[in-house]
Amino acid sequence: MSDCERGEETMKEIKCTACERGCTLRADSDLYEITISGNKCPRGKEYALGEYINPTREVTFNVRVRGGSSPVVSAKTAYPIAVTKILPLSRLLLKLSVDAPVAEGQTLFASLLGERIVSTSAVEKEAL
Amino acid sequence: MRTTDVFIIGGGPAGMAAAASAGASGLNVVLAEAAELGGRMMTHIEGGVGESMFGETMTGPEFVSHCKKMLSGMRNVKIIHSSVISVSRDREIETLGASNNVFKAGAVIIASGGKDRQFAACGIRCPSGIEGIYSASDALAAHCLYGRRIGNRAVIIGAGSDALTVARRLALEGTMVTGVIERRPFLSTSARMRQECLDDLRIPVYVSAEVMGLKGDKRVREVLVRTPQKEFSLRCDAVVCAVGRVPDASLIPYVSCDDNGIAEVDSHYMTDTAGIFIVGGALHSCGLCDCAAAEGGMAGYSAAEYARHGVISDRREFIRKGNCIAYVLPVRATAGRYADVSIRVTETMDSGTLVFRDGSGNIVKQTEPRMLNAGKEIRLRLSSEEIGEGECLTVSAEKKQ
Numbered sequence A: 001m002s003d004c005e006r007g008e009e010t011m012k013e014i015k016c017t018a019c020e021r022g023c024t025l026r027a028d029s030d031l032y033e034i035t036i037s038g039n040k041c042p043r044g045k046e047y048a049l050g051e052y053i054n055p056t057r058e059v060t061f062n063v064r065v066r067g068g069s070s071p072v073v074s075a076k077t078a079y080p081i082a083v084t085k086i087l088p089l090s091r092l093l094l095k096l097s098v099d100a101p102v103a104e105g106q107t108l109f110a111s112l113l114g115e116r117i118v119s120t121s122a123v124e125k126e127a128l
Numbered sequence B: 001m002r003t004t005d006v007f008i009i010g011g012g013p014a015g016m017a018a019a020a021s022a023g024a025s026g027l028n029v030v031l032a033e034a035a036e037l038g039g040r041m042m043t044h045i046e047g048g049v050g051e052s053m054f055g056e057t058m059t060g061p062e063f064v065s066h067c068k069k070m071l072s073g074m075r076n077v078k079i080i081h082s083s084v085i086s087v088s089r090d091r092e093i094e095t096l097g098a099s100n101n102v103f104k105a106g107a108v109i110i111a112s113g114g115k116d117r118q119f120a121a122c123g124i125r126c127p128s129g130i131e132g133i134y135s136a137s138d139a140l141a142a143h144c145l146y147g148r149r150i151g152n153r154a155v156i157i158g159a160g161s162d163a164l165t166v167a168r169r170l171a172l173e174g175t176m177v178t179g180v181i182e183r184r185p186f187l188s189t190s191a192r193m194r195q196e197c198l199d200d201l202r203i204p205v206y207v208s209a210e211v212m213g214l215k216g217d218k219r220v221r222e223v224l225v226r227t228p229q230k231e232f233s234l235r236c237d238a239v240v241c242a243v244g245r246v247p248d249a250s251l252i253p254y255v256s257c258d259d260n261g262i263a264e265v266d267s268h269y270m271t272d273t274a275g276i277f278i279v280g281g282a283l284h285s286c287g288l289c290d291c292a293a294a295e296g297g298m299a300g301y302s303a304a305e306y307a308r309h310g311v312i313s314d315r316r317e318f319i320r321k322g323n324c325i326a327y328v329l330p331v332r333a334t335a336g337r338y339a340d341v342s343i344r345v346t347e348t349m350d351s352g353t354l355v356f357r358d359g360s361g362n363i364v365k366q367t368e369p370r371m372l373n374a375g376k377e378i379r380l381r382l383s384s385e386e387i388g389e390g391e392c393l394t395v396s397a398e399k400k401q
C-alpha cells in the first residue's frame, strides 16, 4: 500500500530547475490535492507538479554500430521519457547494436520499453 | 603563397559560426580544421545547444550537421583539412601540408578552442606513470567517437558542466560513477544540470572535498578524499580529471594577455594586434557552444569588415575590473556601439550585484541582486549610453542582503 492509499500526507522536496534561481520547492499531497509551496513564480508551480507526478527527461545515448565507419552513432529518445526508465533503457541499449549505414534522424528502435530511439548523426558503411 | 580575405583557425562552434558570418559578407574565407568539423560538439551528444544560431535547441551532432549544411551552401567558404603551425603578426599563416601551405590573410580568427586544465595544475599528488587517468575530453571522446568505456568504476574530479556531462555519459553507458568530487562548497553548474546529471542517476557528489592522493600500482585503484567531516577512499579503476578549461592563445604569443592567460580583446574580439581576432574556448572558458558561436559570429562579421577596410571604427579601453572581479572582457569597445561583456567574480555571493561606476564614482548600471556564482561566467550587455564617451568604467561585485 502506498502512502497515499493509507491517507497519509506525503511530502517531496523539489529543486526547481526552470530558471537560474533554483528555488527549493515543496510538494505536499493528500488524497485530494497536491499543494506546491516555495516557488517564487508561477513557472515553478508548473515545474513542481510535473516533477511530482511524472518527471521526464530528454536522454541521449551512443548506440553501437556494426560495419560502420564509426563504431557508435549518437541517438536520443524521440520524446522525453520518465526518469524511472532512464537506467533500465540505458542498460538495454548497451546490449543492442544497429547495422550501418545509419542516416541522421533514422528510427533505430521503434519501441524499447515503449520508447522510440532516433539517431542524431549519420554513419556510413565502412569502406572495404 | 595563397591569399584570402578571412582565415579562420578551428572548426568548432566558434569557427563555424565565424565562417558563416564572414562568408555572408561575400569575401573569401578559408577555415582550417585539423580533424573533423565540429570540434567538441561531436562529443556533446546531449541536447540543449544551438539556440543562438538556429533559434532552436538540438544535440551537438545535429548542430554540427546544421552548420555543415549552411557552410556547404557558401561558395566563397573553403574548408581545408590541415593544422596551423604559426600565425605571424602580419597575418601570414603557415599550415602543415605539401605545397602552397602559406596563406596571407586580410584578417585571422583564432577559434581553435581551449585546453583541459591538467591534473598537476590542481596540485594533486599522483604516482608517476600510473594508468587510468583521463581528461574530460578524452573520456567523452572514448564514448562518443571510439565506442569504448574507460573503466568499470570511475571517480570524477571537478563538478563543472564538463564534469557533470562526463558523469552522466559514463553512468548511462555502463561505468559506475562512485563519486563526483568538488573542492568548493557548492556546485558551479545550474540546478538543472545537477538534477539531470547526478540526482536522476543517483551519482553521489562530495562538496568541500579535497583529493588527498591517488593509489594504485599500474592502474589507479583508489582515490583518497577528505571532507571537513571525514576522510575516506573511493574505489575505482578510472579517474576523470575535469577541473575546467584554460584559454590557449599559444598561436599568437605576441598579443597582450591578462594574468589568467586571457587575451585582451575589444568588443569585436580583436586582439591588440590589428587584424587578429580570438574567440571561444581559445579566449576564455566560455561554456560549450552558444556563447562560442555568438562570439564567432561577431568576430566573423568584424573580421570581414577589417579585411575590407583595414580598420574597424575607433576603439578605446572602456572597462576595468574592481573589487571581487576575476576578469572582465572585452576591455575595449567601439564608440557608439553596445558591448557584450563576460565577467567572472572571485567569490560566490548568495545575493550580490554587479555595479558599474564611471571615473568619478557615479553608478552607471547595477544588476538585480541575485546569486553570483564564482564558478560561472556572468554575461550582460552594456548599451552605448552606459559605456559613455570618455571615462573608463570600473565593475565590482558587492554583497546585498
Ligand code: SF4
Residues within 6 Å of the ligand: A016, A017, A018, A019, A020, A021, A022, A023, A038, A039, A040, A041, A042, A043, A044, A045, A047
Ligand atoms: S520557482 Fe520560479 S523563480 Fe524559482 S527557480 Fe523556479 S522558475 Fe525560477
